[in-house]
Amino acid sequence: MAEHCNLYDRAMYYDVIFKRDVSSEVKFVNDVYTKYHGGAISSVLDVACGPGYHARGFARDGVKSWGLDLRAEMLRYANDEAKKEGAAVSWIEADMRTFKLSAPVDVAFCMFDGLDCLLTNDNLVKHFQAVAANLTPKGLYIVDLSHPAEVSFSHYKKFHYHGQRDGISVDIHWATNDPKYDLATGIAHVALELHVDDNGKKIVVRDEADERLLFPQELSLLAAQSKSLEVVGWYGDFAINQPLDHSPKSRRMIGVFQKVG
The missing domain is CATH 3.40.50.150 (Vaccinia Virus protein VP39)
Incomplete structure (x- = not known):
């Protein structure tokens, strides 16, 4: 999993x-x-x-x-x-x-x-x-x-979400690695980046996982x-x-x- x-x-x-x-x-x-x-x-x-x-x-x-x-x-x-x-x-x-x-x-x-x-x-x-x-x-x-329509074997739509409250601003960029689904397994390796400004403190989080x-x-x-x-x-x-x-x-x-x- x-x-x-x-x-x-x-x-x-x-x-x-x-x-x-x-x-x-x-x-x-x-x-x-x-x-x-x-x-x-x-x-x-x-x-x-x-x-x-x-x-x-x-x-x-x-x-x-x-x-x-x-x-x-x-x-x-x-x-x-x-x-x-x-x-x-x-x-x-x-x-x-x-x-x-x-x-x-x-x-x-x-x-x-x-x-x-x-x-x-x-x-x-x-x-x-x-x-x-x-x-x-x-x-x-x-x-x-x-x-x-958003995800298929030939297409994985990138997306970006933004949120802010209480002096915290967060952006997430999903599918930064232009992932493709393996045709045999239906699995894609997907990377993301989280950019945080927590009341002036800058944080960048990178993550990767497989998705089916x-x-x-x-x-x-x-x-x-x-x-x-x-x-x-x-x-x-x-x-x-x-x-x-x-x-x-x-x-x-x-x-x-x-x-x-």
């Missing part, structure tokens, strides 16, 4: 860039649950949660929430932020392929390309099995990935191979009426999986 450790160990700078209002995404998860399961969500798991934006969002709505991540620094930061908001979240430092919660949840979700660090079919199958083992009957797993390109047919097959999940829907944004297609409004690739058996 590959990840950008140098970036994720700097949780506060990550948050300066990526913190956002996730209320529409929380609503989408609720809408998906209503459509494919029915009833109200009572518990959720935020997989590869980072600062735990979605876990905290559900917790603020009174839903029992878990946040899972491999990086202790991210979880410490997420916990501090949750306390400031009065959001009760249970945090677990664990591998997304082997984790075990104390009780199953109705919905799990993995946002913002958190799945692309699983580089082999075996790792993805193990992950699907671990998620399913921690879901209630007919529970859902929602996966948010880059739209194929994933497509709907591939994920559907691996879910079936896990004998624990099946795909029930694909969406192009956090909107229940937006299909995965080539339209400008289809900007993400969001898969909905349901526990079988």
